[in-house]
Amino acid sequence: MAIKKTASGWLVDSQPGGRGAKRFRKTFKTQAEAKAYDAWLHTQLLAKPEWQPAKRDVRKLSEVMDLWFAHHGSGLRAGADTRRRLLAVAHALGDPQVSQFTVDMFAQYRTRRLAQGVTANNLNREHSYMRAAFNELKRLGLWDGANPLGELRQYRIQENELTYLTHAQIRLLLGALSTARNPHVLLITKVCLSTGARWSEAEELQLSQVGAGIVQFARTKSGKVRAVPISQELESELRAHHRRNATTERIFGYAWSAFREGVERAGIALPDGQMTHALRHTFASHFMMNGGNILTLQRILGHQSLTMTMRYAHLAPEHLAEALRLNPLAHDTVRYAETEPNAC
Template identity: 60%
Template sequence: MSIKKTDSGWLVDAQPGGRGSKRFRKTFKTQAEAKAWEAWLKTQVTQNAKWQPEKRDTRKLSELIDLWYTHHGSGLKAGANTYSRLKLACAAMGNPVADRFTVNTFATYRTDRLAAGIAPNSVNREHAYLRSVFNELRRLGQWGRSNPLAELRQFKVQERELSYLTVDQIHDLLSELQGGKNRHAAMVARVCLATGARWSEAENLEARHIRNDQIQFAGTKSGKVRFIPVGPELTEQLKSHHLKTETGQRLFAPCYSAFRDAIERSDIQLQDGQLTHVLRHTFASHFMMNGGNILVLQRSLGHANLTMTMRYAHLAPDHLQEVVRLNPLSALTLG
C-alpha cells in the first residue's frame, strides 16, 4: 500500500489482499483521511474473504482426471475408455497446472487436433468429456472454481446422410452371409434387421434372453434393458441355431469380420465409417416407410430422447405431404 501527494490531493493506491488481489485507488483532501481509509482497507483482509486473493490450485490436470475416475468415472459403463481418452488429451496439452488450465488451453489443443485430420465429432467428444470432469468434480466438492470449458461452444457438425439397404440388397446380403464359412453371421444380421439392435447387442445374446417371442437386450449403450418382440418363426430359428452350436450359453460366436467380408462380396457400397450399423439404419428406415409410429421406433432403438429418432421421420409415407398440396405452384396448376 502507498499514500502519495498529488495535485488533486492524497492518493491511496492499495491492494489489501496482496499481490493478485483487487486494487483500490482513492484520493482524499487530507493525509489523515487517506491514512484512516488505508487502515480500514487493511482490516478487511482478515474480516472479509472476498478481499483476499484466490488461493492457487497447484494440482495437475491429470490429478483432477484421476479424481474424477476414482469417484465417478469408474462406475460408468464406458468409464475406462473415457478415462484413457482424457489422459491422452491431458498429455497432449502438456498436463497443465489445474488453475492454469483455461479455455484457451483447450481451444489451442482442439485446433491442433483438427489440423492433424481428427474429425470434429471426435474433438467435440473430448470437449464434452473434459467439461463433464469439471462439472462432476464441482458436484463432489473437489473443484471450487468455475468450469473453464462451460462457455466454449462445440463445433457444428454436418449431419451425415443416412443410408439403408433396399429389400433386394437385404436379400443379397443374407445370401452371402448364409453361404459364408461363419455360421453365426447370418443369424446375427437377422436379429439386427428384425429388432434394430446394434451388432454388439445381438452378437452378445444368450439363450436366456429369448423368451415368449421377445428378445431382451442387456448391456446396451444406454445401460438400459430393452425388450423387443419378434415373430415365433425367428424365435424358433434362434433356438434351433443354438442347439447346433457349441457356444455355451451364448447364442453366437464373434462374427463381425464375417459380416465385413460378406459386404465386400455382395458389392454393397456403404458410407465411410458405416458397416454393421447399416442394419440398424435399415430397420429404422423400413419401419418408418411402412407406416410405423415414431415413438414406438424410439423405444425400439433405445434412444434417450426423440431427437435422434427424428432423423428417420422424413421416411414416413405422409411426411410433409401438405407441401405438395399447399405450395403456390399447385394452385397455378389447378387454376
C-alpha cells in the same frame, strides 16, 4: 503498501492481501490519517476473506479428470473408456495446471487435431466429455469457478445421408453371409435386421434375454433395457444356434470382420462409419416405409430423444403423400390457371 505525498494530499495505494488481491486507493489531508487508514485496511484482511487473493489451483488437469472418475465416472458403464479419452486429451494439451487451462488452449488443440485429420465428430465428443466432467465436479463441490469449456461451441456437423439396404441388397447380403466360415455372422445380421439392434447388442446377446417371442437388450448405449418382439422362427433359430455353438450363456462369438467381408462379397458399398450400423438404419427405414409409427420406432431403437428418430420420419408413406397432396400446385385453380397474354 505505499503512502505518497501528492498535490491533493496523502495518497494511500494499498493491496493488503498482496499481489492479485483487491486494491485500495484513497487520499487524505494528513499523513497521520493516511497511516491510520492503511492500518485499518490490514485489520480488515482477516475479517473479510474476499479481500484475500484466490488461491491458485496447482492440480494437474489429469489429476482433476482422475478425481472425476473416482467420484462419478467409475459408476458409469463406459466410465473407464471415458476416463481414458479424458486423460489422452489432458496429456495432448501438455497436462497443464487446471488453473491455467483455458478455452483458448482447448480451441487451439482442436484446430491442430482437425488439421491432423481427426474428424469434427471425434473432437466434439472429446469436448462433451471434458465439459461434462467439469460440470459434475462442480456439482460434487470438487471444482470452484466456471466451467472452462462452458461457453465454447462445438463444431457444426453436416449430417450424412443414412444408408439403408433395399430388399434386393438384403437378399444379396444374406446370401453372401450364408457362405461365411464364421458360424455367427448370418444370424447376428438377422437379429439386427429384425429388431433394429446395434451390432454390439446383438453380438453380446445371451440366451436368458430371449424368450416368449421377445428379445431384451440389456447392455445398451443408453443403459436402459428395451424389449423387441421377434418371430417364433427367429427365436427357434437362436436357441438351436446356442445349442450347437455356445459353451456359456452367450449365444454368439465375435463376427464383425466376417460381416465386413460378406458386404464386400455381396458388392454393396456402404459409407464410412456405417458398416454394421447400416443394418439398424435398414430396420428403421423399412419400418417407416411400411407405415410404422414414429413413437413406436423411438421405443424400439431406444432413442432418448425423438429428434434422433425423426431422421426417419420423411420415409413414412403419409409424409410422402402429404407432399403430393399439399404442395401449392396441387389445386386445379392454381395448376390450370389461364396464362394467356392480356388482350391489347
